[in-house]
Amino acid sequence: xxxxxxxxxxxxxxxxxxxxxxxxxxxxxxxxxxxxxxxxxxxxxxxxxxxxxxxxxxxxxxxxxxxxxxxxxxxxxxxxxxxxxxxxxxxxxxxxxxxxxxxxxxxxxxxxxxxxxxxxxxxxxxxxxxxxxxxxxxxxxxxxxxxxxxxxxxxxxxxxxxxxxxxxxxxxxxxxxxxxxxxxxxxxxxxxxxxxxxxxxx
Amino acid sequence: xxxxxxxxxxxxxxxxxxxxxxxxxxxxxxxxxxxxxxxxxxxxxxxxxxxxxxxxxxxxxxxxxxxxxxxxxxxxxxxxxxxxxxxxxxxxxxxxxxxxxxxxxxxxxxxxxxxxxxxxxxxxxxxxxxxxxxxxxxxxxxxxxxxxxxxxxxxxxxxxxxxxxxxxxxxxxxxxxxxxxxxxxxxxxxxxxxxxxxxxxxxxxxxxxxxxxxxxxxxxxxxxxxxxxxxxxxxxxxxxxxxxxxxxxxxxxxxxxxxxxxxxxx
Numbered sequence: 001x002x003x004x005x006x007x008x009x010x011x012x013x014x015x016x017x018x019x020x021x022x023x024x025x026x027x028x029x030x031x032x033x034x035x036x037x038x039x040x041x042x043x044x045x046x047x048x049x050x051x052x053x054x055x056x057x058x059x060x061x062x063x064x065x066x067x068x069x070x071x072x073x074x075x076x077x078x079x080x081x082x083x084x085x086x087x088x089x090x091x092x093x094x095x096x097x098x099x100x101x102x103x104x105x106x107x108x109x110x111x112x113x114x115x116x117x118x119x120x121x122x123x124x125x126x127x128x129x130x131x132x133x134x135x136x137x138x139x140x141x142x143x144x145x146x147x148x149x150x151x152x153x154x155x156x157x158x159x160x161x162x163x164x165x166x167x168x169x170x171x172x173x174x175x176x177x178x179x180x181x182x183x184x185x186x187x188x189x190x191x192x193x194x195x196x197x198x199x200x201x202x
Numbered sequence: 203x204x205x206x207x208x209x210x211x212x213x214x215x216x217x218x219x220x221x222x223x224x225x226x227x228x229x230x231x232x233x234x235x236x237x238x239x240x241x242x243x244x245x246x247x248x249x250x251x252x253x254x255x256x257x258x259x260x261x262x263x264x265x266x267x268x269x270x271x272x273x274x275x276x277x278x279x280x281x282x283x284x285x286x287x288x289x290x291x292x293x294x295x296x297x298x299x300x301x302x303x304x305x306x307x308x309x310x311x312x313x314x315x316x317x318x319x320x321x322x323x324x325x326x327x328x329x330x331x332x333x334x335x336x337x338x339x340x341x342x343x344x345x346x347x348x349x350x351x352x353x354x355x356x357x358x359x360x361x362x363x364x365x366x367x368x369x370x371x372x373x374x375x376x377x378x379x380x381x382x383x384x385x386x387x388x389x390x391x392x393x394x395x396x397x398x399x400x401x402x403x404x405x406x407x408x409x410x411x412x413x414x415x416x417x418x419x420x421x422x423x424x425x426x427x428x429x430x431x432x433x434x435x436x437x438x439x440x441x442x443x444x445x446x447x448x449x450x451x452x453x454x455x456x457x458x459x460x461x462x463x464x465x466x467x468x
Contacts, residue, residue, distance in 0.1 A: 048231055052227055060272070131287050153288055
């Protein structure tokens with residue numbers, strides 16, 4: 001009950017502008033655990049919020065996720081006691097979604113230019129630099145992982161499902177294990193690309 | 203009966219009935235395992251979209267989501283980049299033998315490596331001695347060309363110079379190179395301007411569209427007079443008429459790649 005009350009007190013406006021202060025951000029990090037993995041927890045919570053707003057078919061789910069985190073940080077800096085940060089974040093997210101649904105009469109813009117390249121499965125030449133960086137990250141993977149990704153994504157004939165069943169059989173693992181291995185290898189690539197992004201921006 | 207994967211897919215597309223979706227919301231925020239499963243299913247969804255494997259309804263829903271979410275667009279773009287890099291790596295697989303060689307040598311026992319070094323040293327010494335003897339024989343002979351080997355079996359090479367200073371208008375195209383049918387090697391000299399300072403070791407690739415048709419690592423830089431260039435010996439059997447791009451970068455910094463387009467004509 002206390003939670004519901006506190007959520008409804010939050011200003012009902014999505015400003016699209018970050019108004020987080022260093023103090024409130026510090027409160028949020030403390031609530032998320034204040035451990036070396038706190039960055040991961042923060043990104044995980046943000047990702048969950050993006051999934052939530054996406055499934056609600058709301059525009060700019062990333063901005064809405066940030067708005068929830070701002071409000072959450074603000075509430076935490078006011079000293080409110082929260083049993084579960086994630087459950088509280090979901091409460092705020094529902095509230096923000098409700099606000100957005102009330103404004104849905106506005107026309108929704110779809111970036112049509114994005115679909116010019118669909119359904120081409122390869123990147124355009126303008127992505128050359130990114131491809132080069134991705135190649136570097138692929139080279140950093142263990143050779144077994146790079147082979148696994150090639151087998152999983154490139155050896156697709158007409159029947160992708162059957163091709164992957166065969167791959168799992170050849171490797172002596174279940175289809176679920178195969179998917180998990182592929183997922184983990186791609187997570188490594190994502191981490192590598194993010195590090196490369198940061199290096200490039202420096 | 204829907205599978206969990208199908209349910210997670212519908213959840214992401216916003217087509218799952220609200221009561222079920224609300225249940226997934228609650229589980230998602232309470233369970234990091236489910237978060238990972240949803241991420242995994244999103245990868246699969248993006249892959250199916252890119253390969254055109256979604257049903258019309260799924261595709262329409264996915265397109266709407268992409269239009270509303272910059273981060274989802276970014277993920278789709280990133281997946282295409284990933285596929286391109288994977289295909290390119292797969293296409294240039296022969297060169298990976300060269301990459302594996304140092305690793306192979308590394309795992310050889312130190313004794314065997316030492317033996318190889320000694321054998322190489324003796325072999326090079328023997329070659330030098332032979333060369334000295336041959337030059338002595340040739341200098342004392344009255345017929346200097348008597349012992350010269352025949353050129354019949356030598357590969358015929360043709361040289362093309364890609365200058366860096368040729369001004370090109372917006373309408374003019376890349377330079378054209380005509381490769382004679384008798385040539386077996388195209389020696390492509392790519393001028394670098396301004397001349398790089400301190401970077402003597404370069405990597406180069408010849409691209410036809412996105413396909414890597416030729417690649418070489420550790421290409422030395424040549425300096426003759428004012429000109430600084432890379433000399434690339436490319437087998438003509440891997441070239442046919444069409445548009446190509448030479449991509450080159452310092453070996454120490456592959457991200458600083460530069461590109462030089464040209465056409466091969468019959």
